[in-house]
Amino acid sequence: MVLVPGQTIPLHLFHQHTVAMIKGVVDSDKTFGIVAHRFSPTDNSSTIANIGTTAEIYSVKDETDDHTGLSSIRVKARGRQRFEILETKRSPTGILMAKVAILPEKVLPDFLLGARPDSHCKFCCRPEEGVVTHTAVDRNGQVLASISMLNNRQINKFTSAYCTPWPPWVYEMYDPELVVERIKKELQQWNNTLNPEKLPNDAIELSYWVAQNLPLDDTRRLNLLSLNNAIQRLRCALSIIQKCSVLCCKDCNVPISHKTEVFCMSVEGPLGAYVNPGGHIHETLTVYKVQNVDLIGRPTKEHSWFPGYAWTIAQCKSCNSHLGWRFTATKRNLTPEKFYGITRASVVPGLEQQDEENEWMPSL
Incomplete structure (x- = not known):
């Protein structure tokens, strides 16, 4: 499997060298790595992906068979950080060891910050749509007057784009708040049980949630996992969500x-x-x-x-x-x-x- 940060994975292990490895992990920092492993159908050769995810164990149940005396272990772990494999080697017990580099999460800056005048900063919050009600109250909180008026604000956080070579819609494509809103809107069209209010609001968390819950094959999920920016992951996932209407059999495509x-x-x-x-x-x-x-x-x-x-x-x-x-x-x-x-x-x-x-x- 391709583990995604934030995803929970249950393991039930029987092979004694793997059980010993996990017990050693539990006694140390409770963290190990998971990478996708594949076998070629032609020559039966095996390959591993160069991108993986660390898993932190949070639940352990050690069991011993009364008849054979062999140990087995049940653990639950949660995906934490993405990593890239630099080199690998086998330990004398057959456990695959790897030297890895943790992949940092790159956050896009506010590209319009240098072009935006100070007088526009107060308009950087997203305006309310439709009718806006303004209410006046006294010191005791009693309503004195209430006026409803259409919101026709002409200036927003993207207005300063006109001072750049690119129009506002280009910057809107990479705005975290707008991308998160578009993802939630598309997911809600799948089924009303996918409540947008229960989905993460943070772009990074939502990008991993989408990568975890979309029915993608290993190649597509690895591609999402290799991206170092949440906005890029969300935009790729959004393209898949918009195009996907039906789930098909992987072997015959029905x-x-x-x-x-x-x-x-x-x-x-x-x-x-x-x-x-x-x-x-x-x-x-x-x-x-x-x-x-x-x-x-x-x-x-x-x-x-x-x-x-x-x-x-x-x-x-x-x-x-x-x-x-x-x-x-x-x-x-x-x-x-x-x-x-x-x-x-x-x-x-x-x-x-x-x-x-x-x-x-x-x-x-």
Whole structure:
């Protein structure tokens, strides 16, 4: 997986050298690094990404099997800082060690600061839109008069752009407040459960939240993670959000779910990382409805990630690839009664286009 700063990752480890490594990390600074690791389908060679994220452990549960005496460990960690790998080596126990450089977050300055006269500084706050009410009160707080008038302010924080070679709209494209507002507006169109008020207001935090919760493949997520500026990350994410209308099967490209079906089952967002009893991590996106999906087997409550729900394996009807699971409520008064968990690794964002027969035609 590609860990993003702020993202929570659960781990269930069995291999003894990995368990020993994590125990050593817990006894020291509780921090280790996570990088994406891939195997080539042609020659079975492995490669690792040159960008990763540090993870800080905040919960540990050490377990020992009574029959074999082997140790296993469950930990929860949270992504902290991005880093670039400078060089790597293997320890005698097989653990991959790396010399890394922490990637700093670059904050764009106010480009109009030098062109803005002092008399315009009081207009740098964003004006209220529509009708503005001015109220006069006495010393006791009693309203003496109230006047409503249209806000026709001609000067704002971008007016001084006319003193530069570039028009105001160029600077508006990179204004943190406006970019954050556009991202929230686009996300709200996906589904009303993505409440803009619950999303981070800080540009850096929101850029990582979006990178974590968008159903992107590893390559696109790594590209976002490699960017050192939050505005650039948000602008790239905004382009993807505006173009994405449908989620498609990664292997055969048939449509699986629409963006309006995405909802938040977790407090962290619509996409969360879950670990199964075998130690495999599945980043799972929750959606209300799907199409072109077959169910395999009967529902079971065993090891369910969502208490009160039973899961059933879901696969693509076209190519039989594993997509995720359907979760159905086993208790009354649970909302929703059913939903689907689609793994991030099984879908890619696509574009919705309508042909003459009004069918979905995904395009990447």
